[in-house]
Amino acid sequence: MDKKLFIGNGAVARGLWEAGCRFISSYPGTPSTEITEVAAEYxxxxxEWAPNEKVAVESAIGASLAGARAFSAMKHVGLNVAADPVFTVSYSGVNGGLVIAVADDQGMHSSQNEQDSRNYAKASKIPMLEPADSADCRAFAMAAYEISEKFDTPVFLRLTTRVAHSQGLVECGERSEPACKGFDKNPRKYVMNPGNAKARRVVVAEREKALDEFVETTPLNRVEYFDKKIGVIAAGVAYEYAREAFGERASYLKLGIVYPLPSALIREFAANVDELIIVEELDGFIEQHVRALGVKCRGKELFTYIGEYSANMLRERVLGEKPEAAAPAAAPARPPVLCPGCPHRGVFYVLxxxxVNVCGDIGCYTLGAADPLTAMDTTICMGASIGIAHGMDKIDSSLSRKTVAVIGDSTFMHSGLTGLLNVVYNGSTATVMILDNSITAMTGHQQNPATALTLKGDPAPALDLAGVCRALGVKRVREVDPFDLAAVESALKEELAAEEPSVIVAKRPCALLKTVERKPPLVIDAAKCVKCKQCLKLGCPAISLAAESMVIDHTLCTGCGLCEKVCKPGAIVRR
Amino acid sequence: MYNVIIAGVGGQGSLLASRIFGNVFLSLGYDVKVSEVHGMSQRGGSVITYVRAGERVASPLVSDGECDLLLALEELEALRWAHTLKKGGKLVASSQRIAPMPVITGAASYPTHEQVTAEIEKVTSDYLFLPAEELAEQAGIARASNVALIGGVSAKLDIDEKVWLDALHATVPQRFLEANLKAFELGRNYK
Structure with a gap:
C-alpha cells in the first residue's frame, strides 16, 4: 500500500479509525486539536467537542463502559482538568478500550507552562505510549487499544509538539470493527466507593506487575545496535534528535512505552554499551528510573530540563562537535499579535x-497583555480570571472598582461558570467581561456550546451566555459591541462602579471566520495626518508609520474601522 | 538530505507552502518530514516550518547551518532566519515588508533592504528577492504570494516542472487552483 504524508495528529486519528474506535470526546488544545478534528471526518x-477535558474524559469512560473503543485528546494542561476521572478510571478499568492522548508542549509554543505528562502516568498507574513520528502515531494508537483491553486499563498516548505537528510517511491499513461489547453492568468494578476501590487498588497493583513483564518483551520498545561506545535511551522526538545527531555512531534503546519502564531491558542495554546517555526533554523521568536501578548514566548533567532539544545541541554536548552555522543577525522581534479586525482589540484599547487591573484568561485575547495594548495583569489557567478577581476583591474591596476579569466564550464555558457562581454565592462585586467571538479561536476555530453547531457540523442548541449568567444569579448582565468603543467604555465604567457582580458580554465574531465580511481597507489622508500616533496605540499590525504619514497595509486591513474612531484629525478614511 | 525552511509571518500561508514541498519530495521518492506550527504563533508572529527529504529522515527539524533552501515570505523573516542556511545555500524571499509590533510601536526600526542583503551576503550570495505580493495580485489572488515564491524556487532547482504542478494540484483547493497556477508561473518566470 502507498505511503502518505500525515501530521502526527492526523496519523493518530487514522490509527483510531483503523482500531475501530467509535467514540471521541475532547476539548481543543494546541498541540492536540487536530486528532479530534481529523477523526471527526471518519x-x-x-x-464531539466537550465543554472541557474533564467532561470529555468522563464521556469517553461512559462510551467505554457501554462497550465501545473510546478516546479523548487534550493538551498537557487539559490533563490537569481531566485528572480527577483519570486517576479513578485507572482503578475501575475499562470495558471497550479507552485511550487518552495528551500532547505536551515543550518550548511553550502555545502554552502557559511546560509540564511533563509522563509524571501523570506514574502517578495514576496508567501505561503510557510515546510515538516518535507519524508512522508510530498510527501504530501506537492501535497498540494502545490492545493494551487497554488486554490489561483492563486506560492507556495514555503521549505526544509532543514536534510529533503532533510534524508530517511523516504513514502506511495505512483498513478499519477493523471490533463488536461493541454492550454495557458492562458491574457495580463492584465501576462504583468506586471505598469498599470497592480497596479491592480494585489490589487489582491495579497486580496489573502493574503484569505490565512490568509486558514492557520487557513488547516490540514497542526496540534496541538498535550500531557503535557500542555510546548507548542512548530515548523516546519520542528525543529519539529522532539522537538518531539525527549520532546516526550509527551510537546504539539506541528506543522506548515506545515510557511508563512502566523495562528495567531488565535497560540493564541489558546498559551492559552492552560503554557509556549510557539518557536523552529526554523536560523532566529526568527515565533517568531517575535508570539511576534507581543502580545503572550509571548521564542525562540532565549534559542537557537541560527546559525547552526543546535539537540534534545540534546533542552533537555539541555529547561529541563536542560545534555546528558550522552563522550567528543569527540582529532583527526586531515579531511576537504574535491580535489580528487586524480582531474584535478583542477595542476592548483592550479601552481597558x-x-x-484598570485586568485578570486575563487563556485564548487569543491573552495577546491583550502585549505592547502596545498592555492591558492584562494576570493569566494563570483556563477560567482563572474570575476566581482571581474574586479573591482580590475579598482582600481589598476597593480593588473591585478598578479590576475586570476578562474571559473568552469557550473558556467561560470550560471553567468560568463555577468561578462566576462563586462570585455570586460568596458576594464579591467582580466585573466580568466575556469576550464572545462565537468560536474557539486560538486553537483554530472549533465549535463550542454557544456556536449552535457540533463538531460534526450538525445544528445544536446555542447556550445563551447572558442568560446563563443571569441564571447563576448575576443581576447586572449587558451586551456590548466591542467595535463601539464609547459603549464599551461607558459599560465598563458603570459596571465597575456597581456594588454587585456584573457581566458584560462583548459580542462580535472572530475576524478570521469565513462568515465575517471583510470590508474595503481604510486609507490615510496624508494631508490630514498629524502623526499623533494615536492609531498605533490600537496595536493593529496593518497600521505603521512611514516617512510622511501613517500607512495602512491594504492586504492586512479588514476595514473594521476602529482606527477611524480613534483618529481625532479624521485622517483615516474609507475610500 | 535536502533541508528547506519556510519562514514567514503567521497567516501568510507557510503551511500550504510546506505541504507543496512535502508533496514534491514525496513524488521524487524520498522519505519526508514536515514540521508545522500551530496555535498562538500563527497570530501574526514569526513562524518557521521545516521540510526535510532524504533516504531516511530522523529529526523533523533543520539544524542551524544545515538549511539548503530558505523560502522567506517576508523580508525581515529572511534576515531573521538567514543564519540557518549552510554556506552558499539558496534564499528565495518576498520583498514584502510587514512591520512587526516593536517597529509599529517605535521600539525598534525595520532594517533597510541594503542592511538585510548585507547580512544575507555573509552567508550566501545565492539569493533572490521577488515582488511576490505583486505577482500574486497579477495572478488575481493576493494570498498566493507563497505560491509565486515557490514558482521562483522551482526555477532554481533541478526538478521537473510537472512535479511542482502535480503538487499544486494535490494541495491547493480547487476553487483557488487556477489563480495559484498562474502565480506559480509568474514566479517561475520572474527575472
Whole structure:
C-alpha cells in the first residue's frame, strides 16, 4: 500500500479509525486539536467537542463502559482538568478500550507552562505510549487499544509538539470493527466507593506487575545496535534528535512505552554499551528510573530540563562537535499579535485607556497583555480570571472598582461558570467581561456550546451566555459591541462602579471566520495626518508609520474601522 | 538530505507552502518530514516550518547551518532566519515588508533592504528577492504570494516542472487552483 504524508495528529486519528474506535470526546488544545478534528471526518467515529477535558474524559469512560473503543485528546494542561476521572478510571478499568492522548508542549509554543505528562502516568498507574513520528502515531494508537483491553486499563498516548505537528510517511491499513461489547453492568468494578476501590487498588497493583513483564518483551520498545561506545535511551522526538545527531555512531534503546519502564531491558542495554546517555526533554523521568536501578548514566548533567532539544545541541554536548552555522543577525522581534479586525482589540484599547487591573484568561485575547495594548495583569489557567478577581476583591474591596476579569466564550464555558457562581454565592462585586467571538479561536476555530453547531457540523442548541449568567444569579448582565468603543467604555465604567457582580458580554465574531465580511481597507489622508500616533496605540499590525504619514497595509486591513474612531484629525478614511 | 525552511509571518500561508514541498519530495521518492506550527504563533508572529527529504529522515527539524533552501515570505523573516542556511545555500524571499509590533510601536526600526542583503551576503550570495505580493495580485489572488515564491524556487532547482504542478494540484483547493497556477508561473518566470 502507498505511503502518505500525515501530521502526527492526523496519523493518530487514522490509527483510531483503523482500531475501530467509535467514540471521541475532547476539548481543543494546541498541540492536540487536530486528532479530534481529523477523526471527526471518519463517518464511523462519533466525535464531539466537550465543554472541557474533564467532561470529555468522563464521556469517553461512559462510551467505554457501554462497550465501545473510546478516546479523548487534550493538551498537557487539559490533563490537569481531566485528572480527577483519570486517576479513578485507572482503578475501575475499562470495558471497550479507552485511550487518552495528551500532547505536551515543550518550548511553550502555545502554552502557559511546560509540564511533563509522563509524571501523570506514574502517578495514576496508567501505561503510557510515546510515538516518535507519524508512522508510530498510527501504530501506537492501535497498540494502545490492545493494551487497554488486554490489561483492563486506560492507556495514555503521549505526544509532543514536534510529533503532533510534524508530517511523516504513514502506511495505512483498513478499519477493523471490533463488536461493541454492550454495557458492562458491574457495580463492584465501576462504583468506586471505598469498599470497592480497596479491592480494585489490589487489582491495579497486580496489573502493574503484569505490565512490568509486558514492557520487557513488547516490540514497542526496540534496541538498535550500531557503535557500542555510546548507548542512548530515548523516546519520542528525543529519539529522532539522537538518531539525527549520532546516526550509527551510537546504539539506541528506543522506548515506545515510557511508563512502566523495562528495567531488565535497560540493564541489558546498559551492559552492552560503554557509556549510557539518557536523552529526554523536560523532566529526568527515565533517568531517575535508570539511576534507581543502580545503572550509571548521564542525562540532565549534559542537557537541560527546559525547552526543546535539537540534534545540534546533542552533537555539541555529547561529541563536542560545534555546528558550522552563522550567528543569527540582529532583527526586531515579531511576537504574535491580535489580528487586524480582531474584535478583542477595542476592548483592550479601552481597558488600557481606563488604566484598570485586568485578570486575563487563556485564548487569543491573552495577546491583550502585549505592547502596545498592555492591558492584562494576570493569566494563570483556563477560567482563572474570575476566581482571581474574586479573591482580590475579598482582600481589598476597593480593588473591585478598578479590576475586570476578562474571559473568552469557550473558556467561560470550560471553567468560568463555577468561578462566576462563586462570585455570586460568596458576594464579591467582580466585573466580568466575556469576550464572545462565537468560536474557539486560538486553537483554530472549533465549535463550542454557544456556536449552535457540533463538531460534526450538525445544528445544536446555542447556550445563551447572558442568560446563563443571569441564571447563576448575576443581576447586572449587558451586551456590548466591542467595535463601539464609547459603549464599551461607558459599560465598563458603570459596571465597575456597581456594588454587585456584573457581566458584560462583548459580542462580535472572530475576524478570521469565513462568515465575517471583510470590508474595503481604510486609507490615510496624508494631508490630514498629524502623526499623533494615536492609531498605533490600537496595536493593529496593518497600521505603521512611514516617512510622511501613517500607512495602512491594504492586504492586512479588514476595514473594521476602529482606527477611524480613534483618529481625532479624521485622517483615516474609507475610500 | 535536502533541508528547506519556510519562514514567514503567521497567516501568510507557510503551511500550504510546506505541504507543496512535502508533496514534491514525496513524488521524487524520498522519505519526508514536515514540521508545522500551530496555535498562538500563527497570530501574526514569526513562524518557521521545516521540510526535510532524504533516504531516511530522523529529526523533523533543520539544524542551524544545515538549511539548503530558505523560502522567506517576508523580508525581515529572511534576515531573521538567514543564519540557518549552510554556506552558499539558496534564499528565495518576498520583498514584502510587514512591520512587526516593536517597529509599529517605535521600539525598534525595520532594517533597510541594503542592511538585510548585507547580512544575507555573509552567508550566501545565492539569493533572490521577488515582488511576490505583486505577482500574486497579477495572478488575481493576493494570498498566493507563497505560491509565486515557490514558482521562483522551482526555477532554481533541478526538478521537473510537472512535479511542482502535480503538487499544486494535490494541495491547493480547487476553487483557488487556477489563480495559484498562474502565480506559480509568474514566479517561475520572474527575472
Amino acid at each position: 463517518p464511523e467515529i462519533y466525535a 488600557h485607556k481606563l488604566g
